[in-house]
Amino acid sequence: EAGVAQSPRYKIIEKRQSVAFWCNPISGHATLYWYQQILGQGPKLLIQFQNNGVVDDSQLPKDRFSAERLKGVDSTLKIQPAKLEDSAVYLCASSSGLLEQYFGPGTRLTVL
């Protein structure tokens, strides 16, 4: 089966600009996660969707970050405006509800 797809793989922007990341989960997986992984740290959950509803967004900086999963399939994570400290790898993962999460390759964001 195809894995979790993410695009773009790399993105370089200047601070105060906007950026969007896209994720297509494994077919049939109802749960979708977005993680932020800062260099030298473990992934931190930003938001969790169950179908097209938000389960947990307690760690999402809502003043600048937003995410949507309108049709319960693919998802977009947006940052507007970006700050230097947003430089990180943004990982998308999906799950069928059997606890194992399958991760995409990530998008490496550099904010200058």
Added chain:
Amino acid sequence: AQSVTQLDSQVPVFEEAPVELRCNYSSSVSVYLFWYVQYPNQGLQLLLKYLSGSTLVKGINGFEAEFNKSQTSFHLRKPSVHISDTAEYFCAVSDQGNDMRFGAGTRLTVKP
């Protein structure tokens, strides 16, 4: 909320030697425990997981981990490592499938 501490940020080891990567967790409820591996420029891949039952869990690539409730530990072991095991390893804890928290990671470097 649960948390994870990976006691070693870096572990260098020679090829064919045994290795142990240490992980301690804290939680007030029953938890599920995971080990993930991350190769350069890739997403995370599940090595093994503990949900219930036998405290010794076997995973892929010859890795195993032992759940020790009294010591709140979930150390990862491999009796003989290969060059290809060089990667970043993350321990994670989940509150019965929700709110996955990752440790900061341990970089395993296998030297010839």
